[in-house]
Amino acid sequence: MRQNVGKHQMIYRFNTTLHKGGNRFFASIPFNIWEITGLKGNIPCRVVMEEHSFECRLVPKGGGTYWIPVNKSIASSLLQEREIKTSLEPILSLSRINHDSPYSKELPVRKIDSIQEIPFQQGLCGQCCVAMLAGVSLEKVISVMGRGRASWSKILETLDYNGISYAGKAVYPRGGSFLLPQCCIVNHHNVFLLWYKGAFWGVQNVDYSKIISYIEIFL
Known part of the structure; x- marks a missing residue:
């Protein structure tokens, strides 16, 4: 009908x-x-x-x-x-990235108990972070998230797509002393980086004073 x-x-x-x-x-x-x-x-x-x-x-x-x-x-x-x-x-286009995900918070893409490093790529920093967390190829994340500059909203929607749980809000150190959690995505001078168990992954020589915010990823 x-x-x-x-x-x-x-x-x-x-x-x-x-x-x-x-x-x-x-x-x-x-x-x-x-x-x-x-x-x-x-x-x-x-x-x-x-x-x-x-x-x-x-x-x-x-x-x-x-x-x-x-x-x-x-x-x-x-x-x-x-x-x-x-x-x-x-409809003309989908309003959200996590539209037809086969995953959920109860059944995520995987349990995050290790990281396979993906070298940092300019313009794909957010996609690299999600790919390392999800344990999938960068190309697979790009197929869901798209190319180009990432934003917190796109990153969080792609984490939702993969069923990866995270904190309800970002933390803004504002230049003060802070201790990063076991796992988080960090906005470092408007570039997104992955921190996992004491180290940044995919990139070296991080200036902690340039960390704008971070969101904890629950393991």
Whole structure:
């Protein structure tokens, strides 16, 4: 069923069921996306399944067949053996980085008990920090976070995507004496660095007086 809500905006309503692929959950779309919507590629959408609303990019399976990726926490609250009332609305872009993450704080990408060093790269400092924490390649983090200058908001959303827990607010030393926690991301003169168990990773010769702020990462 299609509902016209504006010149460029359509809402599609249908029933679907959940299925599991590897360690992720998906819901099939019972019509050909290309034919019905005229859209192709990695299509960003707003989805409502029962009372759960979220954003995601549809997963193409070929020939106009797409699946909806469903977060584990949402999937666990839906009954997999019955049909689920669903609405799907194509949108121009996703509003958050952690839109269709397979991870959660309860099921993070990994337990942080070691760091594989990634050399600091100018313009990708925030991405390097997240990659070392998540234990994944820099390219994989870039695919989620994008390239270019990082910000605290982008870093925290990408940590959320990977299920990595962190403190609720940043600490600003303001030139006073301070002791860094076991693990944190540091804003060092507007460059993001990773501190882990007594050392900075991926970079050398850090001037502590230029530390603007840091956010603790919970191990």
